Each structure stands twice: as C-alpha cells, then as structure tokens.
Amino acid sequence: MIFPPLADWDRRAARRGALDGVFLLGTVEPYAYHLPSCPLTTGRRAGLMAFASEAQARAAGLRPCQRCKPHRRHAVQGDGLDVFQALSERLDRAPATVADATHLATWAGLCEPALAVILADHAHATADAWLTHKRVAFAADRLLGQAATVADACEAAGFPSARAFDRAFVVAMGMTPDAYRRLGEAPRFTLRLPADYRKAAVLAYQGRDAEGLAERTDAATVWKALGTPDGPAVVAIRFERRAAHVEVTSDHALGTASFALLHRDVRRILGLGHDIRPFEAAHPTLVAPRRGLRIPLIPRAFDALCWAIIGQQINLSFAGSLRRELIRLAGERVGDMIVHPTPDAVARIDPDELLRRRFSRAKTRYLIDTAKAIIAGDLDIEGLADGSAVEAERRLTALNGIGTWTARYVMMRIGFADAAPVGDSGLATALERLHGLDMRPDAVATARLMAAYAPWRSLASMHLWASL
Ligand SMILES: [Zn+2]
Structure with a gap:
C-alpha cells in the first residue's frame, strides 16, 4: 500500500520537509527508509521506493536511516494503533452505526487513503473487507443459540439488505445465517466450499504427522482433536463436492459456545474466510500451477x-x-x-x-x-x-x-x-529459484523480494513453499 502514489509527490516540497511525516522513502544503498527531506534520497530518481507507513517499510526489510532518524518523527505522530483500536471497539459494539468505509474514515477524522493505510498495517485488510468481517462476527454472535432472528441480526450488524447479509455470511462462515443459528442442535454441520477449493493442500498439511496423535487424515477426511470449554472433542471433516461435512464427537455435552468455537476451528483448518481472487488476479504466473490454494491455518x-x-x-x-x-x-x-x-x-x-x-x-x-x-x-x-x-x-x-x-x-x-516469515530457508530457496539468483537471499533480501506481494504476503509465502 503506497500513499501518495510514487510518481506524484512534489520534490521541492519534500526537500523543504513539508512532506515529512506524510510518507517515507526507501533507498537500496543504504538499505533504509527516510523522511522525504533526507539528503540521502535526493538525486536518486531511480530505485526510490515510497512507503505509506513505518510498518510497510519495515515489512520490506528496511531499517530506519541513521541520519534523518524517521522513526523518531513517526513515533511522535504514532503508528495509528490508537485509531485502529478505537474503530475496532466501535465496530465490535455497534457496527450498524457505521454506514460504510467513507463514514468510518470521517468518524476517525481521516481521509480515506489514510484510513486505508492504518487498516493495511493493523488489520491486513481493506476498509470494506474489515467492515464486512466485523459485521459478520457481530451478527454471528447474536444468532448463536437462536438469541436473535436472522432479520434482527442483519439489522443490528448494519447490513443494507437481507440478500447482502446472506451472501457475506455464507462467504465468511461457510453456511447461511439460519444454519448458523441452529448450530449445536445436532452434533454435525456442513460448510460450503468455493468452486476452486483445493482439499489436497489441507489433507497434506493435516496428515503431516504419521502417528496422527492430534490430527490425522485419509483420502477424503480430516480428524482433529480440539479442546472446548465443555471438554475435549474430535471433529471429523469429510470432503464432498463443494462441501465439508463435519461430525463432532465428545464424551461431554457441548454447548453452543463450544460448537461456535469448533465451527471457527474448522473454518481455519480449511483456510476459509479470505478472498483469494485479488491475489490470484495480481500474480497469475505464481498461482497458475495451483489456483485455489488457501492457507491451512492452525486453529489455536x-x-x-x-x-x-x-x-x-x-x-x-x-x-x-x-x-x-x-x-x-x-x-x-x-x-x-x-x-x-x-x-x-x-x-x-x-x-x-x-x-x-x-x-x-x-x-x-x-x-x-x-x-x-x-x-x-x-x-x-x-x-x-x-x-x-x-x-x-x-x-x-x-x-x-x-x-x-x-x-x-x-x-x-x-x-x-x-x-511473510522472512528468514525461512524454504522461502529463500523458492525465491532464489523463481528469480534465478546466484545465491540464496538473506532475510533482508527475502523481505525486499516479498514486498512485491503486499498486501498478500502470507498467501504468497504459501505458494512459494508449494513451488519447492
Ligand atoms: Zn535518511
């Protein structure tokens, strides 16, 4: 996320210091980030990188310049954590009071691009995606145990229509609001899978332990042992076309909170919840051999x-x-x-x-x-x-x-x-091969190469590992 766009800034204003604190400039030699007024950035039209925030510059492997000390200036103005936490708290409490991303920015006293930077740094998400995520979580909480009707949950979460609610809920939660409302009535539930879903990646990851103590697999099922507030349980996740059927077994009577936790765990195991389409559209060559790959998360x-x-x-x-x-x-x-x-x-x-x-x-x-x-x-x-x-x-x-x-x-x-887990030897080897390098990149060089995949560096790492 770069703001303002690299080609756009007024270089004289930058030298004057008028843009200090607005954004940061990165140089390769030294491999560092600077205030736009730093003399080390002048006369370097080529090879300059612009970063919207310290978090973005550091994620690309750059260190603060010893000369202009950009971290001091940015430490004074803050990294947006307070704003992020205030917005998060408001959305957790009353998401319906925020109409859309523009409204969210106005409430925080920010322009939309500045809000986008804060959310990219802290939520790793766009404002729209983050708002939807918060609304779905709020609605799910209300629906659980049939505490609210679907219509009431939709309204309280601030969705503009029942149709928008239903669609967002199914994408994020793998089931309709009504099905989620009845979660825990029976010891089983079903999650819908996207058309391009690759179950092989999940089966391989969950089958990595040959002795299968905490998780095991066969050709079409994952079993995972998980703790709940009511006692330990095993979920059996059976893949069928476009669906994962989940069977829960436990010696204890599990309440709806335990079922909600297991439902969340299964979504994480399956790597559902993130929209992978923008990443796949931006990096067609990298993803071509394995379109539909998602990150199998570790549920706890x-x-x-x-x-x-x-x-x-x-x-x-x-x-x-x-x-x-x-x-x-x-x-x-x-x-x-x-x-x-x-x-x-x-x-x-x-x-x-x-x-x-x-x-x-x-x-x-x-x-x-x-x-x-x-x-x-x-x-x-x-x-x-x-x-x-x-x-x-x-x-x-x-x-x-x-x-x-x-x-x-x-x-x-x-x-x-x-x-991106920079410093990972597999990631370094994959990047060395992809770019035909003479030697394996070190952690800083890896960070620099991985910057090309922002804001999807996690999924890019997954693809790079899978390319080995
Ligand atoms: Zn500097």
Whole structure:
C-alpha cells in the first residue's frame, strides 16, 4: 500500500520537509527508509521506493536511516494503533452505526487513503473487507443459540439488505445465517466450499504427522482433536463436492459456545474466510500451477506458537517427533487421539522431562516461559488474530526466543494476510529459484523480494513453499 502514489509527490516540497511525516522513502544503498527531506534520497530518481507507513517499510526489510532518524518523527505522530483500536471497539459494539468505509474514515477524522493505510498495517485488510468481517462476527454472535432472528441480526450488524447479509455470511462462515443459528442442535454441520477449493493442500498439511496423535487424515477426511470449554472433542471433516461435512464427537455435552468455537476451528483448518481472487488476479504466473490454494491455518494460536518454537533451526521430521512428545506428555486424551496441550499444561511440565525427550535447553525454556507468560496474562495469545498485526508482531517478538521468523510464521498461520516469515530457508530457496539468483537471499533480501506481494504476503509465502 503506497500513499501518495510514487510518481506524484512534489520534490521541492519534500526537500523543504513539508512532506515529512506524510510518507517515507526507501533507498537500496543504504538499505533504509527516510523522511522525504533526507539528503540521502535526493538525486536518486531511480530505485526510490515510497512507503505509506513505518510498518510497510519495515515489512520490506528496511531499517530506519541513521541520519534523518524517521522513526523518531513517526513515533511522535504514532503508528495509528490508537485509531485502529478505537474503530475496532466501535465496530465490535455497534457496527450498524457505521454506514460504510467513507463514514468510518470521517468518524476517525481521516481521509480515506489514510484510513486505508492504518487498516493495511493493523488489520491486513481493506476498509470494506474489515467492515464486512466485523459485521459478520457481530451478527454471528447474536444468532448463536437462536438469541436473535436472522432479520434482527442483519439489522443490528448494519447490513443494507437481507440478500447482502446472506451472501457475506455464507462467504465468511461457510453456511447461511439460519444454519448458523441452529448450530449445536445436532452434533454435525456442513460448510460450503468455493468452486476452486483445493482439499489436497489441507489433507497434506493435516496428515503431516504419521502417528496422527492430534490430527490425522485419509483420502477424503480430516480428524482433529480440539479442546472446548465443555471438554475435549474430535471433529471429523469429510470432503464432498463443494462441501465439508463435519461430525463432532465428545464424551461431554457441548454447548453452543463450544460448537461456535469448533465451527471457527474448522473454518481455519480449511483456510476459509479470505478472498483469494485479488491475489490470484495480481500474480497469475505464481498461482497458475495451483489456483485455489488457501492457507491451512492452525486453529489455536498456542498450538501455532509451540510448533514455531519447536521448528526453529531443526528439520521438519525432527520437529514433528518433538511435537508428538509434547502432545503425549501434556495433552488431554479424547478417544484414541490427544488434544494439543494448553498453556496451563505446558507451564506445569518439568523441564527435565523435555530435556530427556531431546528438546534443547533453549527450546525447553522458550516453551515453558511462553506458556507462563500467557497464564500470567502478559500475552492474550488466542486474541491476537482479532487485534492489530503490528501489535501482534511486537508482542510476540517481545517474548524470549521469538524472533521475526517465528512471529511472522505464527501470524500467517493464525490468519493475518500479509505476514511473510522472512528468514525461512524454504522461502529463500523458492525465491532464489523463481528469480534465478546466484545465491540464496538473506532475510533482508527475502523481505525486499516479498514486498512485491503486499498486501498478500502470507498467501504468497504459501505458494512459494508449494513451488519447492
Ligand atoms: Zn535518511
């Protein structure tokens, strides 16, 4: 997201400093971002990059210039987090009071392009997509357990018509508002799948553990063990043409809140909810071999974080065996499967137990410290995906042992659309091949190459991995 457009700015005004704080300029040598007035940007008509925000410049791998110190100026004016949180809070409370994106911008005291930048940075979404997402979530909350009628939920969420409500709800939730309203009446539900849906990617991802403790697959079904407020359960997701039929089994009586959680988990496992068409239209060559690919998300953020910590600097099969050890050691059994351990269970593990099971000292400490930080309330791990992306990356990298790669990996697996796990060796290899480079790009070069895929860097990473 670049604002204002690169070709458009008044260079004399820029030199005067009149545009400082409005946008940022990136240079290749040094690989840094600057205030538009910085002398290091003058006389460099070619190779200058314009960035709407610090978040965008940093995502492209640039560091603040030591000379003009753009981070100081932007720190004073803020990164838009306050505005994002105020808008988010209003939409969570009363989405019908906001008519459209223009109205949202006016309420925040911003022009629409400035709002677009804030939402690109913090929500990884356009204003329209974010508004619809908030309206659907609000309506779903009202519908659950038949608390509201479909018509009342539609009106309270601020949809302009029943038809618009129905269409947006089906795209986001995989079922009609009326079907969602009855969720939990029976231990099964069905999600509609898009015409181009690729179940193979989901089956391969969920089948990655040969022993299938927490998830397993056959040719057309995924089984996943998941915790709920009422006790552990197993969802069996069976693919048929254009639909995924879900059967829930549990020894406990599950309430509607548990069903809503499992419904959300299944949507995440299936990678539904994001519109992939704009990305596919913008990058036809990259997507051609596998159109319809979506990101299979990890339904619980703590599971994603543990997997990312375990996977640091070791190969995939060793990581897989360590994950099995963790699940066996601290997970809750349900039938012949085991639910991935909760932060409580991981925090209670005796470190020696992990060391005996071939976890390094560093991994052992990172896992247990992270679990303890979550229990202490220092990190709302399961709430991250509903908040700001900038804040999520900041909070994750503040943890001991969590760097940019781990944070971005977790972010892409919990649903942020524009998070490239730079520093990933597979991603670097894929980019090296795609661009015919002489050597594997380092983290900074990877970030720079991935900037071409903004604002869809998560899905682009998925395609690049799949190209290997
Ligand atoms: Zn500078």
